[in-house]
Amino acid sequence: MQRKFLLRDNFNFHIVLYQPDIPPNTGNIARLCVATNSHLHIIKPMGFSLSDKHLKRAGLDYWQHLKITIHNSADDFFEYAKGKTLYFATTKASKTVFDNRYSQGDMFMFGSETKGLPEDLIMKNYDYCINVPTTPRVRSINLSDSVSIVVYEAIRQVRFNR
Numbered sequence: 001m002q003r004k005f006l007l008r009d010n011f012n013f014h015i016v017l018y019q020p021d022i023p024p025n026t027g028n029i030a031r032l033c034v035a036t037n038s039h040l041h042i043i044k045p046m047g048f049s050l051s052d053k054h055l056k057r058a059g060l061d062y063w064q065h066l067k068i069t070i071h072n073s074a075d076d077f078f079e080y081a082k083g084k085t086l087y088f089a090t091t092k093a094s095k096t097v098f099d100n101r102y103s104q105g106d107m108f109m110f111g112s113e114t115k116g117l118p119e120d121l122i123m124k125n126y127d128y129c130i131n132v133p134t135t136p137r138v139r140s141i142n143l144s145d146s147v148s149i150v151v152y153e154a155i156r157q158v159r160f161n162r
Contacts, residue, residue, distance in 0.1 A: 013038040014107035021047035028144035034062040043071045093129035102154040
């Protein structure tokens with residue numbers, strides 16, 4: 001009989017989507033947030049409505065379990081995030097997701113699928129920028145895949161490096 005591994009800890013990570021464009025990616029990330037006890041933050045404007053059928057389909061029937069906060073602007077979000085550790089996922093970072101030590105409650109911001117994070121935001125916070133390494137043959141990997149890699153690396157560190 002195969003034993004299923006379940007997460008039982010409340011890791012309290014925060015996933016921040018900066019102006020997301022593609023509904024199925026956001027739906028997949030919402031489902032991931034429920035699976036990992038993570039809080040989803042979305043910074044407007046979004047390229048879709050939260051009632052989008054593709055968004056709902058990707059999130060399946062987990063929406064009622066999702067902790068989500070919609071921020072009307074980046075300024076609103078940064079006011080909310082004061083005092084918290086915030087990492088910025090970008091292909092322009094020199095550090096990888098594996099080069100930092102994460103703690104419960106950390107926040108991870110991801111840019112839109114078409115534009116990424118604003119250049120000024122990256123430069124202002126460069127010491128907290130991380131990337132998911134890839135071969136030179138691709139610019140980046142899918143947003144929901146990147147979020148998964150980052151969240152599970154943070155969980156691995158918090159769970160096994162206590």
